[in-house]
Amino acid sequence: MFWKYTRFETKLLLKNRKSWFVAVFLLFFFMLFFMYYSQETPVPLDKKKAIERDTSYAVFEYLDLQRHDLPEVAEVYNYHTQIQSLLGMQTWFIGNGDDSEQYIENGLEINSLRLEVHELGNKGIPEHLIVPREEILKEDALLHYIKDNNLPIESDSFATNHYISNVLTMFSGLLFLVIVLISGNEMLVYEQRHQSVLRGFPLSFMQKVTSKVMIHFVYLYTFLLLGFTLGSTYVAKKFDAGEFSFPVLIYKNEDYIAISTGQYLVYIFLGLALATILILLLSILLNMLFRNAFANILIGLGIFLLPDIAMAAGFKATFLHPIKYIDIFKVLSGDLAIELGNSSIDYWNAMTTLGIITVLLIGVIYGINKFTYHRVPKEVPLEKAF
Amino acid sequence: MLKLENISVKYKDKVVLDNLSLTAKSGEIIGLVAPNGTGKTTLFNVISNFLKPNKGNVTFNGDLQYKTERKEISIHKQLATFPDQGDLFEELTGVDHMKLYANMWKGTTKHVKEIYEQLQMEGYVKKKVKTYSLGMRQRLCFAMIAAADTPIMLMDGVMNGLDVANVSLISKRLMQMKQEGKLIFVASHLLANLDLYADRVIYLKGGDIIHQQPLNESTDEYMKLELTPEQYEKLAYTLPDDHLYIADHLCCIPIKNMSMDEQKEWVVRLSAYKGKELTIGPLGTVEYYEKYYHEF
Numbered sequence: 001m002f003w004k005y006t007r008f009e010t011k012l013l014l015k016n017r018k019s020w021f022v023a024v025f026l027l028f029f030f031m032l033f034f035m036y037y038s039q040e041t042p043v044p045l046d047k048k049k050a051i052e053r054d055t056s057y058a059v060f061e062y063l064d065l066q067r068h069d070l071p072e073v074a075e076v077y078n079y080h081t082q083i084q085s086l087l088g089m090q091t092w093f094i095g096n097g098d099d100s101e102q103y104i105e106n107g108l109e110i111n112s113l114r115l116e117v118h119e120l121g122n123k124g125i126p127e128h129l130i131v132p133r134e135e136i137l138k139e140d141a142l143l144h145y146i147k148d149n150n151l152p153i154e155s156d157s158f159a160t161n162h163y164i165s166n167v168l169t170m171f172s173g174l175l176f177l178v179i180v181l182i183s184g185n186e187m188l189v190y191e192q193r194h195q196s197v198l199r200g201f202p203l204s205f206m207q208k209v210t211s212k213v214m215i216h217f218v219y220l221y222t223f224l225l226l227g228f229t230l231g232s233t234y235v236a237k238k239f240d241a242g243e244f245s246f247p248v249l250i251y252k253n254e255d256y257i258a259i260s261t262g263q264y265l266v267y268i269f270l271g272l273a274l275a276t277i278l279i280l281l282l283s284i285l286l287n288m289l290f291r292n293a294f295a296n297i298l299i300g301l302g303i304f305l306l307p308d309i310a311m312a313a314g315f316k317a318t319f320l321h322p323i324k325y326i327d328i329f330k331v332l333s334g335d336l337a338i339e340l341g342n343s344s345i346d347y348w349n350a351m352t353t354l355g356i357i358t359v360l361l362i363g364v365i366y367g368i369n370k371f372t373y374h375r376v377p378k379e380v381p382l383e384k385a386f
Numbered sequence: 387m388l389k390l391e392n393i394s395v396k397y398k399d400k401v402v403l404d405n406l407s408l409t410a411k412s413g414e415i416i417g418l419v420a421p422n423g424t425g426k427t428t429l430f431n432v433i434s435n436f437l438k439p440n441k442g443n444v445t446f447n448g449d450l451q452y453k454t455e456r457k458e459i460s461i462h463k464q465l466a467t468f469p470d471q472g473d474l475f476e477e478l479t480g481v482d483h484m485k486l487y488a489n490m491w492k493g494t495t496k497h498v499k500e501i502y503e504q505l506q507m508e509g510y511v512k513k514k515v516k517t518y519s520l521g522m523r524q525r526l527c528f529a530m531i532a533a534a535d536t537p538i539m540l541m542d543g544v545m546n547g548l549d550v551a552n553v554s555l556i557s558k559r560l561m562q563m564k565q566e567g568k569l570i571f572v573a574s575h576l577l578a579n580l581d582l583y584a585d586r587v588i589y590l591k592g593g594d595i596i597h598q599q600p601l602n603e604s605t606d607e608y609m610k611l612e613l614t615p616e617q618y619e620k621l622a623y624t625l626p627d628d629h630l631y632i633a634d635h636l637c638c639i640p641i642k643n644m645s646m647d648e649q650k651e652w653v654v655r656l657s658a659y660k661g662k663e664l665t666i667g668p669l670g671t672v673e674y675y676e677k678y679y680h681e682f
Binding site for chain 1: 454458462466491
């Protein structure tokens, strides 16, 4: 009966115009985003290095003012001179010098020196010109990865990562949440419009829920993967940006590690899969509690924004942080850990937490359903909703 | 097969069912008759556990009750309810609906074609429901429950909106189902039609069953004649004590304890009322309905 019921639900999904709207959106979002974004070409690596070198040079103006009076500033000045020299060499090696190995070695040394400067408290360097520790660690991890995997450094070799990270910044988080909430907002509620047809099936409630979540997950995920593949194919053909072995940095255990773009995408899509299931189960629960499709979206959004509202109000509500783990891109990049001031938020912790929340949601749904069979009517008879 | 014990459904300001008890066995068609808002649908909802009563039990086959979800599923495997035509899926076809019910209860759709052929639905059953008239939708709803083919069926308003031909078609199918040993509850306002296939008719009033009319057993016979209240008043003192004057128009004189001569005497006396039809027979559903619901 379960698979026959699932087949019927699939038929309903395919007949639903809203489903097709969401499917078309997912199918073309990435490609349209890439098409829009292609109007801004990514800054090539040699230009980035040139800008970095010039920005770094500006530090000397501030150091010069104090180095004669303060020995710590003088020490920082010495380190910075070496850094500046190495930056100049890097700019040469990425450009006409064309020596990836030397570029990497210089880069590693620059990072080491910058960390020394951090140990000295960045004395004499204004706030806006300090390279953050996280950035240094990221750069270090990236260069080590490139060195260990013998990858070439070319100006346009970062293009893949550039496009992918930009589209995922846009998609992961609020937009993704809204899409899944819209898709699943009527999963149970629509049955109220066809109550006498759908009531009384010899099928358990949890089997029905499993069927609905499964169908919605498969359809959403399929179109998500198709859409991403379509977009990636477009980007690869148009910009020659199909280099998936190139590293991407992820945050792990309060540090940054580099992994290949391919591996990164596996992590992202696993995270999106788990987040999709969680949001669909949340939709089921909200349908059970509020019996209103619109409330589903509104309350779902409200829950997602709770941590931001709490922070804005000055409350440090750590227990609300897991809500933000749905934004898997931010979790992987470490931005969420920085934003929430919680260094323990990395991919593995987030996935474990999301998994636990998913299991909890299943438990709550199961519990509410079970409770309806034990409730004793007092003043009014009890009507079964679903 | 089914037993209802002391079922009570009460809202804050209204009692819908009040200590209602009923038993039913397989191979029976039970008609349920009452005006709108008297509790027919509520009773069906209680039997199928769509509504949990304030008090009372529903028991199937001697031991199955709606205590847990697992038991509910066991019961629902044997019970199907008549869907409302307004709840059908407009974008799906009639066959889709029938196959849904067939799959959910029988696990197969092999019998679906035979059912829609029997119900003369071939001309439209493969089209989308949004193209159907009211009668076609109603027939589809019946076809769906026929496709479910469960031992117990609850049919609320099965004849609503059907023309004479379709009422006849479905009545025949109901009689076939009875032969197959099904227990069927039919809530209907087509009172004379119930007499054709129901084994008994239950009348609800004040939240309880006020009368159960067995239709297949031999019942008391009456001489029945339409009389105006004025005509009745003139005749009343001569009528036997156990006579009935239903809904201010139908005079019913029991002939059970009358000798043949007394019966002939009454026929002659009543034939004096020109233009009125005198019939002899048991009270039908229409007459009981008028007796219980139209008298003030």
